[in-house]
Amino acid sequence: MRRAAVLGGSIAGLLAARVLSDHADEVVVLERDDVAVSGEFGGGQGPRPGVPQGTQMHALLDAGRRRIDHWFPGFSTELVADGAALADTGTDVHSYLDGSLKVLVGGVEMVSATRPFLETHLRRRVLALDNLSQVNGRVQGLAFTGDRVSGVRYAGAAGDDVLSADLVVDATGRASRIAAWLREGGWPEPEMRRVHVDLGYATALFRHPEGPHGVTLAQSLATLPDGRLRLGTLGRVEGDRWIVLVAGYSEDRPGRSMEGFLRRCEEDPAAPFRQLAEDGEPIGEPVTYRHPDNRRRDFHLLDRFPAGLIAVGDTLASFNPIYGQGMSSATMHASCLAACLESGQSLRDPAWSYFKQVRAVVDDAWQTSVLNDLKLPHVTGPRPRGFKVASQLSDLIVKASVTDPVIHRRFLQVAHMLSPAKTLMRPGTLLRAAWAVRKQDTPAADTPLDTAA
Known part of the structure; x- marks a missing residue:
């Protein structure tokens, strides 16, 4: 293709641009925030206005890390050299369930860094590509020619303009106006599904405390005596700091005070x-964020769709962020785009093959997130058929992962999007999990005595 236009310079947009650079003479990223070519915003590495959750904790799961390293060799090494932490689940990633440390198993790695740090490094690598450029502007709509999208209308520094393109990629996020743009062009809107979760979380930075802290990342999932579910994550990040997130649902959302943060x-x-509450030194005040709902747009259900248009990232689906799937999902969407382009599909036709492939990615992440969210008593909406059984089996796997290394390794493969969620429902895995839980629930005094007794 001659030119591809990517709407939004987010993680998803930048990765889509990288893939497109192998197939287009020119790739233009249209970004509304005034981000310098160096990849730095406002002269530093602060969060962009267009990423309201940019101040919150982010961790790059192993599936995403591996894919980015494929497109940009040495990317993880570069991040670590500049101060990020690379944590291995076999040594310095500690996961807790109701205070019990899960058995450590290796083979999975994740990057701990702030979102601006990750995005800055990725943007710098992307914009270094010879056929790629970035334009500052706000999208106003799509340009249509016949039965295809032929460009994008935007407001730039010099006024309103139209950027022609053979392919337009919408990476403008969960608030995308793609439905309105399609309606304006006479096309049907994709159905949007929502699951109201009402999650609130707060993130704070701390100076690295003195003393023995043998963990790089820690994750905690705890059910309080009154049934409330609380979540927490902490990790070392660039600048010899720790970033800490605490989260709760509905009326149990954390507030903005450091006193309340430390109490949680x-x-x-x-x-x-x-330990962090005891000897950590806060940097500034906590910053809160609210995630009202999970949402997805089902493009694959449409019976008509224009050629020359696809969607990636949160435009496709936005999940409960506590599971950390967002950035890695974006890398997998970019992989689906690469597979579609490499298959030789004509740009004159709608990208049905892409939407079919990416649906499997969305379905898997949606299942992981929504299955757990629907267990919460305040979450309304219909439960899918077989929900009760699926929920019980999911709980069995999670409980077994505390003590059984094989189950925990398989659980991590799914959590890090390296294996599909359905692999945890294999009969052999479920039988092993049931045996592991039975051993947990058998008191030592009830174990069989030897024959001499």
Whole structure:
């Protein structure tokens, strides 16, 4: 193709641009925030206005890390050299369930860094490509020619303009106006599904405390005596700092005060959070964010769709962020785009093959997130057929992963999007999980005595 236009310079947009650079003479990223070519915003590495959750904790799961390293060799090494942390689940990633440390198993790695740090490094690598450029502007709509999208209308520094393109990629996020753009062009809108979760979380930075802290990343999932579900994550990031997130649902959302933030850390049954509350030195005040709902747009259900248009990232689906799937999902969407382009599909036709491939990625992440969200008592909406059984089996796997290394390794493969969620429902895995839970629930005094007794 001659030119491809990517709407939005987010993680998803930048990765789509990288893939397109192998297939287009020119790739233009249209970004509304005034981000310098160096990849730095406002002269530093602060969060962009267009990423309201940019101040919150982010971790790059192993599936995403591996794919980005494929497109940009040495990317993880570069991040670590500049101060990010690369954590291995076999040594320095500690996961807790109701205060119990899960058995450590290796083979999975994740990057801990702030979102601006990750995005800055990725943008710098993307914009270094010879056939790629970035334009500052706000999208106003799509340009249509016949039965295809032929460009994008935007407001730039010099006024309103039209950027012609053979392919337009919408990476403008969960608030995308793609439905309105399609309606304006006489095309049907994709159905949007929502699951109201009402999640609130707060993130704070701390100076690295003195003393023995043998963990790079810690995750805690705890059910309080009154049934409330609380979540926490902490990790070392660039600048010799720790970033800490605490989360809760509905009326149990954390507030903006450091006093309340530290109290939640003290109440967490996982040791690293209590230790941080005791000897960590806060940097500034906590920053809060609210995630009202999970949402997805089902493009694959449409019976008509224009050629020359696809969607990636949160425009396709936005999940409960506590599971950390967002950035890695974006890398997998970019992989689907690459597969579609490499298959030789004509740009004169709608990208049905892309939407078919990416649906499997969305379905898997949606299942992981929504299955757990629907267990929460405040979450309304119909439960899918077989929900009760699926929920019980999911709980069995999670409980077994605390003590059984094989189950925990398989659980991590799914959590890090390296294996599909359905692999945890294989009969052999479920039988092993049931045996592991039975051993957990058998008191030592009830174990069989030897024959001499």
